Amino acid sequence: MRQAWRRCAAGIRAFAADRRGTVITFMAVAIVPLIGALGLATDAARGYMVRSQLSSALDAAALAGGKIMFSVNRDADIDMFFKANFPDGYMGAAVTGPSISVNDDKTKLSLSATATIPTTFMHVLGFQEMTVEASTEVTRSVDMLDLVISIDLSGSMGQPMTKIEGARDAAKNLVSILYGPNTVAPTYTVDGTTYNLLNIGLVPWNSKVNVGIAGQTYNPALTTTVTVPAFTNPVTGATGQTVLYKVNNSPVLFLRDPGTGWKGCVYARYVGDSSNTNDADLQIGDITVGGKYWPGYDPIPLLEGESRSGTWSGSSPDNEPSNTGWRNTNRSCYGAYWNDGNSSQPVAVPALPTWWHPSAPTISNPASSDCADCLAYSITPLNHTKQTIDDAIDALLTPAGTTNIPQGLYWAWEVLMPGDPFNDAVATVPFPRQRAIVLLTDGEIQGGNGDAYGGRFGSGTGAGTTTNSAHGFMPSPPAAANTRNNLNNRLKQLAANVKAQGIKVYVIQFDNTSSTLTTLLQSVATEPNAPYYYNAPTVDELKEAFNQIASNLSKLRLSM
Known part of the structure; x- marks a missing residue:
């Protein structure tokens, strides 16, 4: 009995002194946080990419909606531009929004949205998904x-x-x-x-x-x-x-x-x-x-200033004096004769007004230029x-x-x-x-x-x-x-x-x-x-x- 006890005690001391397998044990303990850290970096990068795309899509949608702020099609256009820039299923994201808000005087259009994506490695830490948010505003100048x-x-x-x-x-x-x-x-x-x-x-x-x-x-x-x-x-x-x-x-x-x-x-x-x-x-x-x-x-x-048809004759349709000496000559507006700067004009045309300045023009034969x-x-x-x-x-x-x-x-x-x-x-x-x-x-x-x-x-x-x-x-x-x-x-x-x-x-x-x-x-x-x-x-x-x-x-x- 005493000998058996001695053999048991010796075995226990030998087990306690044996270092084989210790590293494996420590790695088993450390692997969880290592995987979590790697997953955090990877999923954070994915989240950043999704948020960046979400922001770009909201900007494009807001600008499109702002241009037709008063249109009944505004919200539909916002959705269309948003989806065109953030396609369904992008990186596995489930999107909520865009949420559309317009102030009372319709000068400011606000959009917001959230995107939820499944994690890759972080689920080992108990995080099954992550959510990112983005928002933007378009201010339409009240001009x-x-x-x-x-x-x-x-x-x-x-x-x-x-x-x-x-x-x-x-x-x-x-x-x-x-x-x-x-x-x-x-x-x-x-x-x-x-x-x-x-x-x-x-x-x-x-x-x-x-x-x-x-x-x-x-x-x-x-x-x-x-x-x-x-x-x-x-x-x-x-x-x-x-x-x-x-x-x-x-x-x-x-x-x-x-x-x-x-x-x-x-x-x-x-x-x-x-x-x-x-x-x-x-x-x-x-x-x-x-x-x-x-x-x-x-x-x-x-x-005085409109073109005239016909020729000078003894019977003027404008009730002007007849027998002007200009019979069968094409008639022109009064201004044309006044610009002649001389008295050679039909007597039917009123005398040159005192306020007219005919010396300045250089019209060639102005009476013939109607x-x-x-x-x-x-x-x-x-x-x-x-x-x-x-x-x-x-x-x-x-x-x-x-x-x-x-x-x-x-x-x-x-x-x-x-x-x-x-x-x-x-x-x-x-x-x-x-x-x-x-x-x-x-x-x-x-x-x-x-x-x-x-x-x-x-x-x-x-x-x-x-x-x-x-x-x-x-x-x-x-x-x-x-x-x-x-x-x-x-x-x-x-x-x-x-x-x-x-x-x-x-x-x-x-x-x-x-x-x-x-x-x-x-x-x-x-x-x-x-x-x-x-x-x-x-x-x-x-x-x-x-x-x-x-x-x-x-x-x-x-x-x-």
Whole structure:
């Protein structure tokens, strides 16, 4: 017994002293945390990848939804863009969301989502899955956009007709992009006042601008007078005038009665003397320039500034005196004869007005150069209904006449800004507002009888570049000293005045390769390159230019 006990004790001591298998035991104990650490690193990397993809998908979806914030399809588009960027089953993730939240005034769109993924190694520690979260916000700027589209409708825009057709399509596409799915402008209410966030007007022009309102017909029987404090007529020099004239189809006030047959056009507020210090064609509104007060505009009466058919005869359809000595000679507008600067004209034509300055023009045989007609297409004031502006653009069918870019820009500016005569723009708004003009032309400035300047700068492209001393120089300042007074330089100064008010000016040179025109139009635009200036030789490039301008006018920012 005692011997057996000794053998048992010896065996126990031998077992206790034996170190074989100890490492295996320790590894068995340590393997669990090692696997857990490896799993943590691996699953953390997977989680990071899933969260990164989740964030990218939310950003894309938020931007898509923000662009159509007011659309009934907004949430569906958000889901579509999210799924396109985070496909089902991505890395085995089960997604909840995106959750969509919009604030009361629809300026902020918030998205969030979670993704749950099964673990790989971490389940040995008891973690069967892990969840990651992501969120984003898109803040839509509460910006009002007031925009006027100013389209050259001179005769060359119809050569071929695909040019004006392309211009119409491009302009309507711009309108469509800006309106998105809406038929009327989105609104924003502050302190009980509701503002339309998108307002678009249209100004068609050629050698002059029809200042009537689109869709309204002139009725001379409805012309009324407006009594004003006595002033000196800035055109005729007559003192003590106390009335202005108001027609039924335009908000513009006139210095004289337009008369029967008036077509809708007005002269630029340009006196035509060599001092060039009293002219208001580079400013808008009721204004005093130099020594002259301009409370209204001078209309272009029918016989004075519209082309005439037929020949002089003993029996005039216009009830003019007969036996003029000009029988069987083609008749022209009165302005053409006045620009002759001599007395060789039919006695039926009124004597040269004292305020007309015929010495400046260089029109060759002006009596045979008839006046350019006023366009039948008039102004569409700022409005917030897509169909209204679409219809106005669709109506631009027949280009005619010559090119007077200054008037196209001038009346776009007048329509864009608050204050009479076109007082459709809201004076002030409690949030940022963009103002912009998109000016399209296919030609250099052309002068001629019956244009807004009465043909006083001469004919053809020379009106834009003339150095005739009779015109004098541009007022200096703001122009540089000894800057010649011509229509190109007047356009440059006009554009500078427009841009000084913070208005963005986009200019498209269409189907015209003239480097002279390029240089001029680049100086008119806010910047001499895209997105403010485009040279579009083709209709397709014209459409792309309008698309790029629309994109530039549509602002959206991502906030994280």
